[in-house]
Amino acid sequence: MPDDSHAQLHAHDLFFTRAGLDADRVRDIVGDALTGADDGELFLEYRQSESVMVDDGHIKSASFDSGQGFGLRAVAGETQGYAHGTDLTEDAIRRAADTVRAVASGHGGTLAAGPAGTNRRLYTDLNPLSLVPFEAKVALLEEIDAYARGRDPKVRQVSASLAGSWQAVYILRGDGSHGADIRPLVRLNVTVVMAEGDRMETGSHGMGGRVTYEGVMRTGDWRACVDEALRQAEVNLGSVPAPAGEMTVVLGPGWPGVMLHEAVGHGLEGDFNRKGTSAFSGRMGERVAAKGVTVIDDGSIPDRRGSITIDDEGTPSNRTVLIEDGILVGYLQDRLNARLTGTRSTGNGRRQSYAHPPLPRMTNTFMLGGDHDPAEILASVKNGLYAVNFGGGQVDITSGKFVFSASEAYLIENGRIGPAVKGATLIGNGPDALTRVSMIGNDLALDSGIGVCGKDGQGVPVGVGQPTMRIDGLTVGGTGG
Numbered sequence: 390m391p392d393d394s395h396a397q398l399h400a401h402d403l404f405f406t407r408a409g410l411d412a413d414r415v416r417d418i419v420g421d422a423l424t425g426a427d428d429g430e431l432f433l434e435y436r437q438s439e440s441v442m443v444d445d446g447h448i449k450s451a452s453f454d455s456g457q458g459f460g461l462r463a464v465a466g467e468t469q470g471y472a473h474g475t476d477l478t479e480d481a482i483r484r485a486a487d488t489v490r491a492v493a494s495g496h497g498g499t500l501a502a503g504p505a506g507t508n509r510r511l512y513t514d515l516n517p518l519s520l521v522p523f524e525a526k527v528a529l530l531e532e533i534d535a536y537a538r539g540r541d542p543k544v545r546q547v548s549a550s551l552a553g554s555w556q557a558v559y560i561l562r563g564d565g566s567h568g569a570d571i572r573p574l575v576r577l578n579v580t581v582v583m584a585e586g587d588r589m590e591t592g593s594h595g596m597g598g599r600v601t602y603e604g605v606m607r608t609g610d611w612r613a614c615v616d617e618a619l620r621q622a623e624v625n626l627g628s629v630p631a632p633a634g635e636m637t638v639v640l641g642p643g644w645p646g647v648m649l650h651e652a653v654g655h656g657l658e659g660d661f662n663r664k665g666t667s668a669f670s671g672r673m674g675e676r677v678a679a680k681g682v683t684v685i686d687d688g689s690i691p692d693r694r695g696s697i698t699i700d701d702e703g704t705p706s707n708r709t710v711l712i713e714d715g716i717l718v719g720y721l722q723d724r725l726n727a728r729l730t731g732t733r734s735t736g737n738g739r740r741q742s743y744a745h746p747p748l749p750r751m752t753n754t755f756m757l758g759g760d761h762d763p764a765e766i767l768a769s770v771k772n773g774l775y776a777v778n779f780g781g782g783q784v785d786i787t788s789g790k791f792v793f794s795a796s797e798a799y800l801i802e803n804g805r806i807g808p809a810v811k812g813a814t815l816i817g818n819g820p821d822a823l824t825r826v827s828m829i830g831n832d833l834a835l836d837s838g839i840g841v842c843g844k845d846g847q848g849v850p851v852g853v854g855q856p857t858m859r860i861d862g863l864t865v866g867g868t869g870g
Contacts, residue, residue, distance in 0.1 A: 400569035422486035423563035427498035443530035503566035512599035514571035568703035592622030597838035631813035631867030637773035646853035652819030659726035668789035678823035688752030695852035702738035755854030759829025812868035830857030
C-alpha cells in the first residue's frame with residue numbers, strides 16, 4: 390500500500406508554496422482563533438472536476454471546473470462557529486478567525502488533542518483528469534453508443550457519461566498538528582432505452598471508484614457495464630405489474646445494500662443518537678437485529694468510492710462494527726459528537742467541501758455474509774419477491790420508516806425465480822426489518838462504485854453492499870392485484 394508521506398508533501402506544496410501562504414503565520418492564526426475552544430481546525434481544499442456526456446452519439450454536455458477555498462471552525466461545547474472563503478490569503482483566514490473566535494469567548498475549554506497520524510495510502514494520488522485527453526473520453530463514449538446499438542436492434546436511445554474529480558485537502562489544528570489527503574474519483578454511467586412494440590423501458594448501470602480513468606475505460610469493463618444496462622432494459626420489457634401485500638422478500642447482493650444504508654445506516658450516525666432523534670437512540674448493547682446480522686462501516690478499503698485515507702477532521706478512517714450478530718455495538722462518530730458522548734471519533738467526520746462543516750457520515754457500509762447458498766435462500770420461499778436493484782427511496786430517521794422503489798424485481802414462485810415485475814415498492818421500518826432477517830447468503834458483494842449520500846444539504850461519495858438475504862413479512866406496494 391502506498392505511503393501517505395507523498396500526499397502530505399504534495400498538499401503542503403499546493404497550499405503553502407504555490408499559494409504563497411506562510412505555514413508558521415497561518416499556524417499562529419489558527420492557534421489564536423481556537424484559544425479557549427474545545428476543538429476546531431482549518432480545512433484547506435483544492436479541487437478539479439469534469440464531466441462529459443454523449444447522448445445518441447453526440448456530445449450533449451461537457452464541463453470542467455476548478456476551485457479552492459478554506460473553512461475555519463471553532464467548537465465550544467455543542468456550538469460551532471464556521472467561516473469559509475475562496476481567497477487563500479492570510480488576511481482572509483485572519484478575518485475568518487475573528488468571526489469564529491466569538492464562539493469561544495468566555496469559554497474555558499481545553500483544546501482537544503489532534504488525531505493520530507497515518508502512513509497509509511488507500512488509493513493513487515495521480516490526477517485522473519490530466520492523464521487521459523478529452524478526445525479519448527469522447528471517443529470512448531461514442532464507442533459505447535455504437536456497441537450498445539450493435540448488441541440489440543431494440544435499442545432506441547443510449548446515454549453515456551464520464552465524470553472525474555481530484556481533491557487535495559490539508560487540515561491544520563490549533564496545536565499545530567496536521568493531516569493531508571489527495572483523493573481521485575471517477576465514474577462511468579450508461580443508460581439505454583429499448584422498445585418493443587409500443588412499450589419502452591430503461592436500463593442503467595455504472596461503475597467507478599478512487600482510481601484513474603483507466604479503471605473504467607478498459608474494454609472488458611465498459612462492455613460489461615453496457616451489457617448490464619442492456620440486460621436490465623430487456624428484463625423490464627418483459628415485466629408484469631407487481632403484486633401488493635405482505636410477503637417474504639429476498640434481496641440480492643451488492644447494490645440492494647442501499648436500503649441498509651438509508652434505512653439503518655443513517656440511524657447509526659452519532660449526531661442523531663446524541664440528540665435522541667434516531668430509532669436506535671439509547672439502545673447500545675441491545676438486540677436490534679436478528680442473529681447473524683453484522684453491519685460494518687469501513688472507510689479503509691483500497692480504491693473504493695466511499696473510502697478516505699483520513700476523514701475531513703484528520704482522523705484516519707476505520708473499520709467500525711455497528712451491529713454484531715444482531716447486537717448494537719457502535720455508532721459512527723465525528724470529533725464533536727464523540728467528545729460530547731465520551732467516546733472516540735471513528736473517522737467518519739466528512740464534509741462536501743470547504744464551505745461545509747463536518748458531520749458524522751457513512752463511508753462504505755455493508756452487511757457481512759452468512760452461511761446460506763443464495764440458491765438455497767430462493768428455494769426456501771414458496772411465494773415472494775426477489776429484489777435485485779433499487780432506484781429511489783425515502784427514510785424517516787426518527788421512526789425508521791422507509792419506502793424504496795425496486796428497479797428490478799421478480800416474483801418467487803414455489804422456490805424458483807418467476808416473471809419480472811414492474812412498480813414494486815418495499816415499505817417498512819428499518820430496525821423492525823432487521824429483526825425479520827431469517828437467512829443470510831454467503832455471497833457478500835459491494836456495489837460497483839456509484840453511491841452518493843445526501844445529508845443536511847451535503848453530498849459525499851459512499852459505498853454500499855450486502856449478501857443475498859431473506860426478510861420475512863415485509864410490505865410490498867405494487868401496481869397489480
